[in-house]
Amino acid sequence: MPEVTERSSVTLAVNGEQQRLRLDNRTTLLDALREQLGLIGAKKGCDHGQCGSCTVLLDGRRVKSCLIFAVAVSGSAVVSVEGLADRGNLRPLQQCFVDHDAFQCGYCTSGQLCSATGMLDEVRRGWPSVVTEDVAAAGPVRLTDEEIRERMSGNLCRCAAYPQIVAAIRATATAEVTR
Amino acid sequence: MRTFRYHRATDPAEAVRLVAGEPEAAYLGGGTNLVDQMKLSVQRPRLLVDVTRLPLGSVEPLPDGALRIGATVRNSDLAAHPVVRRDFPVLTRALLAAASGQLRNMATVGGNLLQRTRCVYFQDVGKPCNKREPGAGCSALDGQNRDLAILGWSPSCVATHPSDMAVALAALDARVEVLEPDGAREIPLTEFHRLPGDRPDRETTMAPGGLVTGVRIPALPYARRSTYRKARDRASFAFAVGSVAAVLDLDGDLVRDVRIAYGAVAHRPWRARLAEEALRGRPATVESFGLAADEELAAARPLPHNGFKVPLIRNLTVRTLADLAETAPR
Ligand SMILES: Cc1cc2nc3c(=O)[nH]c(=O)nc-3n(C[C@H](O)[C@H](O)[C@H](O)COP(=O)(O)OP(=O)(O)OC[C@H]3O[C@@H](n4cnc5c(N)ncnc54)[C@H](O)[C@@H]3O)c2cc1C
Ligand code: SF4
Ligand code: FES
Ligand code: FES
Numbered sequence: 001m002p003e004v005t006e007r008s009s010v011t012l013a014v015n016g017e018q019q020r021l022r023l024d025n026r027t028t029l030l031d032a033l034r035e036q037l038g039l040i041g042a043k044k045g046c047d048h049g050q051c052g053s054c055t056v057l058l059d060g061r062r063v064k065s066c067l068i069f070a071v072a073v074s075g076s077a078v079v080s081v082e083g084l085a086d087r088g089n090l091r092p093l094q095q096c097f098v099d100h101d102a103f104q105c106g107y108c109t110s111g112q113l114c115s116a117t118g119m120l121d122e123v124r125r126g127w128p129s130v131v132t133e134d135v136a137a138a139g140p141v142r143l144t145d146e147e148i149r150e151r152m153s154g155n156l157c158r159c160a161a162y163p164q165i166v167a168a169i170r171a172t173a174t175a176e177v178t179r
Numbered sequence: 180m181r182t183f184r185y186h187r188a189t190d191p192a193e194a195v196r197l198v199a200g201e202p203e204a205a206y207l208g209g210g211t212n213l214v215d216q217m218k219l220s221v222q223r224p225r226l227l228v229d230v231t232r233l234p235l236g237s238v239e240p241l242p243d244g245a246l247r248i249g250a251t252v253r254n255s256d257l258a259a260h261p262v263v264r265r266d267f268p269v270l271t272r273a274l275l276a277a278a279s280g281q282l283r284n285m286a287t288v289g290g291n292l293l294q295r296t297r298c299v300y301f302q303d304v305g306k307p308c309n310k311r312e313p314g315a316g317c318s319a320l321d322g323q324n325r326d327l328a329i330l331g332w333s334p335s336c337v338a339t340h341p342s343d344m345a346v347a348l349a350a351l352d353a354r355v356e357v358l359e360p361d362g363a364r365e366i367p368l369t370e371f372h373r374l375p376g377d378r379p380d381r382e383t384t385m386a387p388g389g390l391v392t393g394v395r396i397p398a399l400p401y402a403r404r405s406t407y408r409k410a411r412d413r414a415s416f417a418f419a420v421g422s423v424a425a426v427l428d429l430d431g432d433l434v435r436d437v438r439i440a441y442g443a444v445a446h447r448p449w450r451a452r453l454a455e456e457a458l459r460g461r462p463a464t465v466e467s468f469g470l471a472a473d474e475e476l477a478a479a480r481p482l483p484h485n486g487f488k489v490p491l492i493r494n495l496t497v498r499t500l501a502d503l504a505e506t507a508p509r
Pocket of ligand 1: 050277
């Protein structure tokens with residue numbers, strides 16, 4: 001039996017900065033970000049994987065940080081909403097959220113932004129969704145509103161800013177294609 | 180949550196040795212079910228053996244058209260795999276119909292097969308449940324059972340298996356590769372999950388401590404004509420109320436062969452062998468699809484709140500097969 005204990009040393013690259021933490025194994029990635037590193041952008045909504053407000057990018061993929069023990073992802077790179085902007089300049093997606101009023105209270109917004117970032121990358125890679133008519137067909141995904149809604153369904157918004165969120169994501173994707 | 184020790188395994192045999200040697204140990208995959216249930220005290224492991232770094236992360240198409248899928252492949256990667264999309268679209272559709280993008284990015288094949296039931300009483304440690312505590316009684320039998328089983332249940336437990344992926348795999352005659360303390364073996368997916376009987380706490384036919392190392396789907400050229408249809412209470416991001424995976428092979432207007440499996444109706448993915456039997460050699464029409472579903476569902480024993488599942492599954496069967504019959508084979 002190898003030496004294992006109830007606390008662990010965890011290394012994480014968070015928003016480009018190397019962090020070394022000594023954590024109780026029960027600490028989720030969400031709690032590590034909020035409680036240990038003071039990064040309170042990722043929100044705790046349901047704490048059970050159901051609302052998406054804790055979404056961050058883990059090694060480039062969107063995940064729900066409330067269902068991940070930090071110790072299990074030691075060695076990984078995490079980007080939270082605080083790391084999305086580019087040296088203080090809002091990314092096009094963030095600017096589109098502002099331009100389209102894609103939030104009211106803003107509680108879900110960090111998760112929506114991280115999730116949309118990951119989602120747009122999945123679209124770029126040609127991943128189908130369950131509403132894609134022919135999943136076998138290779139080639140680019142046509143990002144209809146139906147596709148955006150299905151792909152963003154893991155993020156709930158209590159204020160029901162959904163139409164504006166869809167518009168913001170659509171605008172970001174359109175700008176990308178025409179750029 | 181109880182404190183626990185954590186170990187990141189790199190060798191399957193070591194992982195099995197650790198879990199088999201400690202009664203309160205559990206494998207950790209993506210954690211999307213286990214972490215959730217640890218927060219609810221439904222599972223209280225003392226040792227977590229993280230299996231996500233085991234060398235079981237690849238999807239390998241074999242020369243004969245079969246597919247070998249490692250246990251730690253993430254659900255999103257499997258769904259997007261070009262060979263899965265082309266040769267087994269029913270599997271891609273079942274995976275994409277489940278959970279959300281963020282959860283599929285974490286969930287693993289092994290963890291998906293081993294995820295526990297969503298029966299609300301199982302998840303509420305304040306309520307009696309035979310699956311959590313054998314002999315305690317079943318709160319669902321006379322309680323809220325709208326979402327629960329219509330087939331294969333026993334008075335001990337009426338829970339359903341929640342996985343969408345497993346339903347597609349059942350229709351594809353997949354085999355589960357396991358490593359048990361005594362060695363490796365393969366179990367047909369349709370025999371991997373147990374019906375409850377009087378031991379609903381025993382969920383699989385694996386030996387205690389068994390590790391899922393992979394899944395093998397045998398070649399099935401006609402599976403290019405296959406799909407998955409899921410009924411749920413909202414349009415997306417919800418567990419199935421009922422679902423159908425189907426693979427159809429036509430000979431002109433006749434059904435040459437067919438595979439059908441139902442989800443969210445029983446303790447395991449329900450392979451509809453009676454319906455399949457009733458369809459072979461029959462015309463591929465709405466009438467024969469309906470009669471075949473009736474044949475299968477004659478054995479249904481709905482609970483007080485879920486009688487609607489019988490016509491629901493019948494309609495899903497008819498619609499799914501009719502849609503498949505209309506699509507040209509690729
Ligand atoms: C909000 C929400 C919605 C969801 N909706 C759906 C849905 O609609 N459809 C659906 O099918 N699923 C749904 N899921 C469930 C999700 O798909 C599962 O949680 C996931 O597939 C489990 O995989 P995992 O790798 O995260 O497993 P884990 O949580 O890591 O493990 C689950 C179980 O499997 C065991 N285990 C893990 N790996 C192995 C292995 N290799 N061998 C043996 N045992 C192992 C663990 O010990 C544990 O008991 C949902 C989950 C959430 C939180
Ligand atoms: S149906 Fe099964 S899981 Fe649900 S309360 Fe009864 S015994 Fe427990
Ligand atoms: S807090 Fe993580 S999904 Fe709700
Ligand atoms: S803006 Fe309030 S929850 Fe979405």
